[in-house]
Amino acid sequence: MSANPASPLHLAVALDGTGWHPASWREKVARPRDLFTAGYWADQVTEAERGLLDFVTLEDGLGLQSSHYGELDGRTDQVRGRLDAVLTAARIAPLTRHIGLVPTAIVTHTEPFHLSKAIATLDYVSSGRAGLRVQISARPHEADHFGRRTFPPISLEELQSPDGQERLTGLFDEAADYIEVVRRLWDSWEDDAEIRDVSTGRFVDRDKLHYIDFEGKHFSVKGPSITPRPPQGQPLVTALAHQTVPYRLVARQADIGYVTPHDADQARAIVSEIRAEQTAAGRSGELLHVFGDLVVFLDDDQGAAEDRRARLDALAGEAYTSDARIFTGTPTQLADVLHELGEAGLSGFRLRPAVAGHDLPAITRGLVPELQRRGAFRTAYEADTLRGLLGLHRPANRYAAAATA
Amino acid sequence: MSKPLKQIHLAAHFPGVNNTTVWSDPKAGSHIEFSSFVHFARTAERAKFDFLFLAEGLRLREQGGKIYDLDVVGRPDTFTILTALAAVTEHLGLTGTINSTFNEPYEVARQFASLDHLSGGRAAWNVVTSWDAFTGENFRRGGFLPQEERYSRAKEFLATANELFDSWHGDEIVADQAAGAFLRDTKAGSFVHHGQHFDIHGQFDVPRSPQGRPVIFQAGDSDEGREFAASSADAIFSRYATLEGGRAFYRDVKQRLAKYGRRHDELLILPAASFVLADTDEEAGELAKDVRRLQVSGATAIKHLEFVWNRDLSSYDPEGPLPDVDPDVSADHISQGRAQARMYRDPIATAREWRELAAAHNWSIRDLVIETGNRQNFIGSPATVAHTINEYVQADASDGFILVPHITPTGLDDFADKVVPLLQERGVFRTDYEGPTLRHNLGLALPDDLRREERVAS
Numbered sequence: 001m002s003a004n005p006a007s008p009l010h011l012a013v014a015l016d017g018t019g020w021h022p023a024s025w026r027e028k029v030a031r032p033r034d035l036f037t038a039g040y041w042a043d044q045v046t047e048a049e050r051g052l053l054d055f056v057t058l059e060d061g062l063g064l065q066s067s068h069y070g071e072l073d074g075r076t077d078q079v080r081g082r083l084d085a086v087l088t089a090a091r092i093a094p095l096t097r098h099i100g101l102v103p104t105a106i107v108t109h110t111e112p113f114h115l116s117k118a119i120a121t122l123d124y125v126s127s128g129r130a131g132l133r134v135q136i137s138a139r140p141h142e143a144d145h146f147g148r149r150t151f152p153p154i155s156l157e158e159l160q161s162p163d164g165q166e167r168l169t170g171l172f173d174e175a176a177d178y179i180e181v182v183r184r185l186w187d188s189w190e191d192d193a194e195i196r197d198v199s200t201g202r203f204v205d206r207d208k209l210h211y212i213d214f215e216g217k218h219f220s221v222k223g224p225s226i227t228p229r230p231p232q233g234q235p236l237v238t239a240l241a242h243q244t245v246p247y248r249l250v251a252r253q254a255d256i257g258y259v260t261p262h263d264a265d266q267a268r269a270i271v272s273e274i275r276a277e278q279t280a281a282g283r284s285g286e287l288l289h290v291f292g293d294l295v296v297f298l299d300d301d302q303g304a305a306e307d308r309r310a311r312l313d314a315l316a317g318e319a320y321t322s323d324a325r326i327f328t329g330t331p332t333q334l335a336d337v338l339h340e341l342g343e344a345g346l347s348g349f350r351l352r353p354a355v356a357g358h359d360l361p362a363i364t365r366g367l368v369p370e371l372q373r374r375g376a377f378r379t380a381y382e383a384d385t386l387r388g389l390l391g392l393h394r395p396a397n398r399y400a401a402a403a404t405a
Numbered sequence: 406m407s408k409p410l411k412q413i414h415l416a417a418h419f420p421g422v423n424n425t426t427v428w429s430d431p432k433a434g435s436h437i438e439f440s441s442f443v444h445f446a447r448t449a450e451r452a453k454f455d456f457l458f459l460a461e462g463l464r465l466r467e468q469g470g471k472i473y474d475l476d477v478v479g480r481p482d483t484f485t486i487l488t489a490l491a492a493v494t495e496h497l498g499l500t501g502t503i504n505s506t507f508n509e510p511y512e513v514a515r516q517f518a519s520l521d522h523l524s525g526g527r528a529a530w531n532v533v534t535s536w537d538a539f540t541g542e543n544f545r546r547g548g549f550l551p552q553e554e555r556y557s558r559a560k561e562f563l564a565t566a567n568e569l570f571d572s573w574h575g576d577e578i579v580a581d582q583a584a585g586a587f588l589r590d591t592k593a594g595s596f597v598h599h600g601q602h603f604d605i606h607g608q609f610d611v612p613r614s615p616q617g618r619p620v621i622f623q624a625g626d627s628d629e630g631r632e633f634a635a636s637s638a639d640a641i642f643s644r645y646a647t648l649e650g651g652r653a654f655y656r657d658v659k660q661r662l663a664k665y666g667r668r669h670d671e672l673l674i675l676p677a678a679s680f681v682l683a684d685t686d687e688e689a690g691e692l693a694k695d696v697r698r699l700q701v702s703g704a705t706a707i708k709h710l711e712f713v714w715n716r717d718l719s720s721y722d723p724e725g726p727l728p729d730v731d732p733d734v735s736a737d738h739i740s741q742g743r744a745q746a747r748m749y750r751d752p753i754a755t756a757r758e759w760r761e762l763a764a765a766h767n768w769s770i771r772d773l774v775i776e777t778g779n780r781q782n783f784i785g786s787p788a789t790v791a792h793t794i795n796e797y798v799q800a801d802a803s804d805g806f807i808l809v810p811h812i813t814p815t816g817l818d819d820f821a822d823k824v825v826p827l828l829q830e831r832g833v834f835r836t837d838y839e840g841p842t843l844r845h846n847l848g849l850a851l852p853d854d855l856r857r858e859e860r861v862a863s
Contacts, residue, residue: 083519
């Protein structure tokens with residue numbers, strides 16, 4: 001399961017507002033007034049592309065951001081409000097050429113048919129650079145925006161209880177069905193379905209269009225898609241995972257899982273659990289990337305990074321905590337950490353810039369050259385598609401294979 | 406004293422999955438590659454068109470239980486392609502059909518508000534309704550909506566979306582870095598909607614967009630559809646294009662506005678129209694005949710006849726006479742997923758009428774379908790087409806047209822290069838865009854509360 005030799009290590013950034021630290025918007029470089037313009041996002045993604053990163057992810061949600069998991073916090077001192085991530089990615093696609101675009105989509109309240117054609121279309125408008133990060137939502141206030149389901153209030157702690165775990169398992173089962181539908185719809189057109197046969201007047205060969213006939217616990221979907229198979233065949237499916245239930249989703253359904261180990265031993269344990277699930281799911285021969293997520297405060301001098309973090313914490317009124325490891329230091333030190341975690345089995349990293357306007361350029365202009373000096377990162381884009389950058393082949397169409405079998 | 410000249414509005418409909426699209430022409434390009442959309446959008450913007458229009462599909466059409474394969478099949482996602490086009494255009498409005506049945510107001514409002522932000526105020530929504538279980542088979546909810554409830558859901562859907570758009574007023578984000586205040590208050594985006602179809606509450610998470618609300622289009626010409634448009638739409642996308650038919654429709658819809666407290670100019674009437682251009686009127690007439698035969702192949706003619714007969718007619722010769730058998734009115738409709746199939750309300754009478762027409766003119770099945778089917782609206786030299794379009798608009802048969810070329814993606818090029826300059830010479834079409842948003846270019850007022858804020862500010 002070797003990664004692409006052209007790029008031994010894969011690197012993505014997770015973009016969210018002005019950065020992951022809740023006080024990031026107060027930094028001079030932050031541009032909080034531009035957050036709802038295309039120009040802001042174009043600048044972020046162009047910077048990431050300048051650093052030859054594999055892809056960017058765009059965070060999303062179906063409700064206002066909150067410092068609490070299960071309810072709104074009523075705060076006015078942090079960034080609130082967000083544009084649709086799939087559409088933001090679509091707006092950026094024609095302005096970039098190489099970098100992958102991986103928007104987040106909430107699968108709990110949306111339609112797999114709509115999302116499948118939206119991501120297929122993102123793949124067309126980006127010429128093969130689309131991916132998808134699936135996310136569930138157990139948040140009661142987001143369910144209230146749809147009025148079709150009622151989720152009782154829950155805290156992040158309560159989600160760890162047996163009841164909470166049962167609820168999460170249900171939502172992840174639904175997510176698994178959702179991804180299955182999305183993937184079947186991408187394959188519901190064979191690549192050569194459009195024939196334009198003037199002699200018979202047929203635009204498509206309908207024998208190469210397939211009903212997906214999905215029947216599940218939560219929904220059923222007939223198909224085929226209205227959108228022909230996207231350029232990559234299957235755009236990338238990714239998910240963030242913190243424990244066994246989501247690890248299983250990653251192992252069964254995803255091309256990349258983002259995980260949050262705090263040291264090399266944890267990374268090894270997580271990777272081994274995902275690999276075991278992957279084997280159990282009959283996917284042991286497939287390339288499945290496991291990326292480590294890290295929040296980064298990057299400066300040329302460790303003291304400067306620590307001071308910056310302390311200053312932001314003071315502005316926020318509390319120390320910043322995260323599900324992911326928080327790295328505070330220099331690009332050289334970060335390169336060491338990534339090397340160590342890579343040795344433990346991670347094939348790439350998704351870095352979360354604490355302050356987008358500061359830490360993103362620190363990644364592209366500080367970390368990337370350091371990794372390149374070590375021969376650990378590409379010096380030019382070596383492929384035209386996101387799958388290509390990640391060493392993933394364009395998959396055969398499951399229905400075409402079935403038809404010829 | 407004569408009336409001042411009306412200014413014409415023009416839009417471009419990216420050709421879709423109807424048989425108006427001649428995919429067999431060697432000039433016909435991809436209907437799915439982004440480069441086709443870029444060419445089409447840039448041509449429309451070069452010609453100073455108001456907007457690009459994109460239809461939507463939610464299930465591939467079927468006839469006789471099989472996927473319909475004679476027209477273009479397949480299209481992209483509406484929201485995604487329109488937002489991507491915002492990156493390659495600066496002024497062109499971006500209008501998309503989005504169904505109110507197989508979506509939820511919170512998500513659609515979020516997508517339109519995002520499109521409006523990401524395009525700098527160029528978003529427009531053609532609100533359509535659907536109820537059929539056939540399309541519903543692709544969605545979580547299935548075909549749950551009784552036909553009689555489709556407009557009630559559509560109205561409540563639009564009203565709810567407007568509540569979400571209006572839940573932010575435009576002054577909530579202060580982003581005062583020194584003081585640490587991002588929002589002015591804690592209630593930004595608060596909404597509560599308790600209705601027959603939607604029972605939702607919370608805080609909308611997209612701040613007010615440049616247009617406040619997208620421009621609203623409504624298509625469909627039933628009495629209910631006209632009322633819906635008169636009450637709630639900024640523009641109506643109609644299919645009347647004869648001069649008299651257009652004027653009657655125009656009068657009817659505009660006179661409905663008063664009861665909703667709206668002015669005559671608050672709703673634009675924009676019919677879809679096709680055109681065939683050539684150097685001379687004679688050449689255009691010949692070309693139009695060729696195009697019609699390309700649009701209606703023998704196989705297409707048989708399939709079209711099946712809409713009325715509601716039975717398999719594949720054994721009939723398209724160049725031969727019409728069937729003697731009568732339409733089957735007892736079976737489920739042979740065609741699924743297309744609106745035209747419901748056009749013939751009395752198939753037996755239509756069949757009789759068509760047989761008589763064909764006999765009188767010695768028409769084959771294909772001739773009959775060509776002659777009774779959709780015609781090109783504007784045929785002629787650039788001067789003739791410019792004259793006719795202007796005549797329709799000045800006579801209040803419409804406020805402009807949504808043009809549907811028959812070739813993708815270059816079918817608009819000649820119109821842009823040859824007809825638009827003539828309209829500009831007559832002083833009836835803009836030579837530059839009027840303002841930054843689609844509302845400015847369509848001459849539509851900004852939504853009420855934006856207007857109020859402007860009054861307060863000035």
